[in-house]
Amino acid sequence: MKTILEIQKLDRQIKALLREVDKCPASLDFKKYKQILKDGKSRFEQLEAQANEIIKNYNASVNKYNKLKGNSEIVRKRNTKDIDLDSVSNLINDANSLVGELSEENRHVEDLVRKSEEIVRKSAELSNKLTEAKRHSGAIKAKIEEKRQEVAPKIAELEKKIKELEPQIVEQDKYAKYKEMKAKGIFPVYVYLEDEFCGGCKVELPLNFIEKLKTKKMLPCEHCGRIIMLNK
């Protein structure tokens, strides 16, 4: 067991070095820029959907406009030579409402053009922002790699020590359990009982568990699954 605990100590040092890389300012910056790129992508998708909507409305407006123009031709070509007064006033009404509809549709089209210009502008802004973020994340990645290279020989040294210790392990089954739990992200695996608490998750353990531990010397925590040992 002594050798396994020795290995656990070395693994703890490896984890601390990896955490150093993960928590270095460049890594935190990298996470920030990754978020910017992710947000940017969804914003682009939003703008694209808005643009498609505008194109749809624009086409509908143009169709309506053309149809109204066609109507105005019909009104214009009516034979006005021998029509009565009622018909003339109808003609005037038709013409007036056409003018109203045409100018409204014209305003509608102008509004759509203005909106699409706005989208083009926003897309360009976003594109610049994303290019900038991408450029930064490239430089940051290099910094993280530098940090990784810095800790790599230390980690290699610790891993070498572990390899040297492994053949000395008497309880191979306990080491297999250690590796299995470590792979699942549970670390440290072997912890001590601290008063009535699990040395790993700090949960208070029931009295009967502690009684059982006194005879078995080693038991998995009911809460976190770590192996609790008696006596330091």
Ligand SMILES: [Zn+2]
């Ligand atoms: Zn626990």
